[in-house]
Structures are given as structure tokens and as C-alpha cells.
Amino acid sequence: MMDTVRRLLAGDQRALSRAISLLERGGPEAAPVMKAVDSQTGKAYTIGITGPPGAGKSTVLDRLTELLRGQGLTVGIIAVDPTSPFSGGALLGDRIRMQRHYLDAGVFIRSVATRGQTGGLPRIVKSIVRLLDAAGKDIVLVETVGVGQTELGIMGVADTVLVTLMPESGDAIQTLKAGVMEIADIYLVNKADREGANQMAVAIQATLQMGPLRSGWDPPVMLTQGNTGEGINGLWDKIQGHRRFLESTSELTSRREMRRKQEFLETVEEELSRRLKELVEHDPDLIDIVEKVVQKDAEPYSAAMELLDSRKFPQNWLASLTGKLG
Numbered sequence: 599m600m601d602t603v604r605r606l607l608a609g610d611q612r613a614l615s616r617a618i619s620l621l622e623r624g625g626p627e628a629a630p631v632m633k634a635v636d637s638q639t640g641k642a643y644t645i646g647i648t649g650p651p652g653a654g655k656s657t658v659l660d661r662l663t664e665l666l667r668g669q670g671l672t673v674g675i676i677a678v679d680p681t682s683p684f685s686g687g688a689l690l691g692d693r694i695r696m697q698r699h700y701l702d703a704g705v706f707i708r709s710v711a712t713r714g715q716t717g718g719l720p721r722i723v724k725s726i727v728r729l730l731d732a733a734g735k736d737i738v739l740v741e742t743v744g745v746g747q748t749e750l751g752i753m754g755v756a757d758t759v760l761v762t763l764m765p766e767s768g769d770a771i772q773t774l775k776a777g778v779m780e781i782a783d784i785y786l787v788n789k790a791d792r793e794g795a796n797q798m799a800v801a802i803q804a805t806l807q808m809g810p811l812r813s814g815w816d817p818p819v820m821l822t823q824g825n826t827g828e829g830i831n832g833l834w835d836k837i838q839g840h841r842r843f844l845e846s847t848s849e850l851t852s853r854r855e856m857r858r859k860q861e862f863l864e865t866v867e868e869e870l871s872r873r874l875k876e877l878v879e880h881d882p883d884l885i886d887i888v889e890k891v892v893q894k895d896a897e898p899y900s901a902a903m904e905l906l907d908s909r910k911f912p913q914n915w916l917a918s919l920t921g922k923l924g
């Protein structure tokens with residue numbers, strides 16, 4: 599275990615993969631690793647990119663990675679794949695079009711499945727970002743496809759959030775009004791070679807002006823072309839500008855503090871729910887209550903409240919949930 603930690607801190611990609619797999623398995627096993635690397639985190643800068651399917655997020659990240667590598671910076675990439683709760687498997691294994699970076703030891707790429715979780719970015723992404731940070735990656739890039747809550751969740755991992763749209767995302771302005779606006783630090787209108795790109799950029803700008811004033815940072819709207827790399831240098835300049843802004847205020851610190859708090863609370867929630875599911879499957883008394891609910895001998899809402907509120911919530915269940923027994 600400590601060998602994994604030592605090699606991870608030295609930047610070894612295999613050790614990094616192993617640590618991520620431990621995290622994915624859940625439970626207490628990953629804890630000593632996370633604890634041992636924590637003091638070595640805080641140096642990486644995290645950039646999130648979100649937006650509708652096919653907008654060019656991966657293509658843009660690929661170009662950005664090329665630019666960063668050219669400057670000698672190391673890069674970690676996390677692609678969050680929505681998976682069908684029914685098939686369970688990765689629906690879109692091909693989301694990341696970055697094959698040319700796979701052979702580069704300065705780039706680490708990992709995809710994470712959402713496993714049909716409703717809303718939110720999987721908590722594990724926050725933990726993986728910290729591992730990449732500890733492993734010495736200078737820049738961590740996180741790609742999420744913009745579907746509802748996942749989009750908002752990106753705020754919970756990224757220092758700078760890029761929202762990518764393309765001329766074809768006709769209803770994009772609607773989407774902006776529906777709440778994406780608060781999350782974007784920089785807008786990209788990608789596929790600038792397509793008709794309507796300029797109009798879209800103007801429309802976004804106009805929508806932003808009607809929205810609430812943001813203190814100190816006006817999200818710029820950038821035109822990019824992922825397939826040719828046009829606009830990527832300008833994008834990197836803006837990202838650095840945003841970073842300087844965050845660093846000049848207390849905002850970078852407060853975003854990161856909030857993220858640690860969230861990671862802690864989400865882990866507690868996730869782990870409790872995992873243990874509860876285990877209990878429901880194995881504890882005869884709980885199986886009995888569930889059966890009563892199913893058979894309409896008990897009503898689901900009140901049965902849940904009664905279970906939790908009454909002294910009948912047995913000590914041994916509490917002990918199982920907190921890991922003191924079984």
C-alpha cells in the first residue's frame with residue numbers, strides 16, 4: 599500500500615491507476631492512500647469543460663493538451679461518461695478523441711462512468727482530481743457532457759469552468775437562461791467555421807448582459823475551432839486570466855475549501871447509502887419491513903420515518919452502518 603503511495607507521488611501512472619481502482623471499489627480500502635497523499639495536493643489547476651453532446655469538448659481538450667505539453671506542463675484528463683442505468687456498461691467509450699496522447703507519459707487519461715446516478719457529478723471525480731494533483735499533474739482537465747445536473751456539478755471540481763456550445767445548439771440560449779449561466783467562467787462557441795457561429799456568440803453576450811451582475815469577472819465568449827486548433831491560444835490566455843483573477847481574490851481558496859467540504863459530505867452520504875443497501879439485502883428484520891411495505895401492510899413514507907425516529911432503530915443496525923460490526 600505505502601509502495602503504491604510512494605510511486606504515485608513520484609508520478610508513476612500504474613500506481614495512479616491502481617489508486618483510482620481502489621477508489622472505484624468504494625469502502626475503507628482507499629482511505630490510507632487518500633490520507634497519505636493529501637499533504638501533496640493543492641498545486642494542480644483544474645479546468646472543467648461541459649456542454650451538449652458533440653459540441654467539440656474532447657477536440658478542444660485535445661488541442662489544449664497539445665498546447666500544454668508544448669509548454670512542458672503535465673496533464674491529467676478525466677472524462678465523465680454517462681452510462682445507461684439499464685445496460686450498466688459504458689455507453690460512449692469513444693467520448694475522448696485523444697488517442698494521440700495515450701502514448702505520452704506526461705498525459706494521464708481516465709474515464710469515469712456515472713453509473714446512472716441521478717444528477718450531480720460522481721463524487722469520485724473530486725477524489726480522482728486530488729490523486730492526479732498528488733501525482734504531480736500540473737493541469738487537470740475534466741470533461742462532462744451537459745445533461746442537467748452533471749453540468750452544475752462541474753463547479754464542484756473545477757477552478758475554471760468552460761461551457762462549450764456550437765452553432766447547431768439552437769436552444770442553447772434557452773439552456774443558458776435555465777441556469778447554466780451561473781457556472782460558466784468562459785464560453786466557447788466551437789465549430790466557428792460553421793454558419794451562425796458569430797450570431798451565436800453575440801446572442802450569448804446579449805443574454806449575459808441581461809443576467810445578474812457577477813462580481814469582478816465577466817465571462818468572455820470565445821470562438822474556437824477544435825478541428826484546426828484556431829482560437830486555442832486565445833482560450834489558454836483567458837483561462838490564465840481567470841486563474842489570476844481567482845488568485846487575486848480569495849475566490850480560489852474559497853472554491854477549493856467548499857469542494858473539500860462537499861467531498862467529505864458526499865462521501866459520508868454515499869458510504870452510508872452503500873452500507874444501508876447491504877443491510878436491506880441481508881438483515882432479516884429489515885427484509886421483513888421492506889416486505890410489509892411491498893405488500894401494503896406498511897406505508898413507505900411513514901414506515902421510513904418510524905424506523906429512523908423510534909428507539910426501535912436497533913443498535914446493531916447503527917453499528918453496521920458505522921462499521922463497528924459486520
Ligand SMILES: Nc1nc2c(ncn2[C@@H]2O[C@H](COP(=O)(O)OP(=O)(O)OP(=O)(O)O)[C@@H](O)[C@H]2O)c(=O)[nH]1
Pocket residue numbers: 650651652653654655656657658690693694695743788789790791792822823824825826
Ligand atoms: N467543423 C468542425 N467540426 C468540429 C470542430 N470541433 C470538433 N469538431 C467535430 O465535431 C465532432 C464532435 O467532437 P467531439 O470533440 O467528440 O465533441 P464532444 O463535445 O466531446 O462530444 P461528446 O463527448 O460525445 O459529448 C467530431 O467529429 C469533431 O471532429 C470544429 O471546430 N469545426
Ligand SMILES: [Mg+2]
Pocket residue numbers: 655656657693694695741
Ligand atoms: Mg467528448
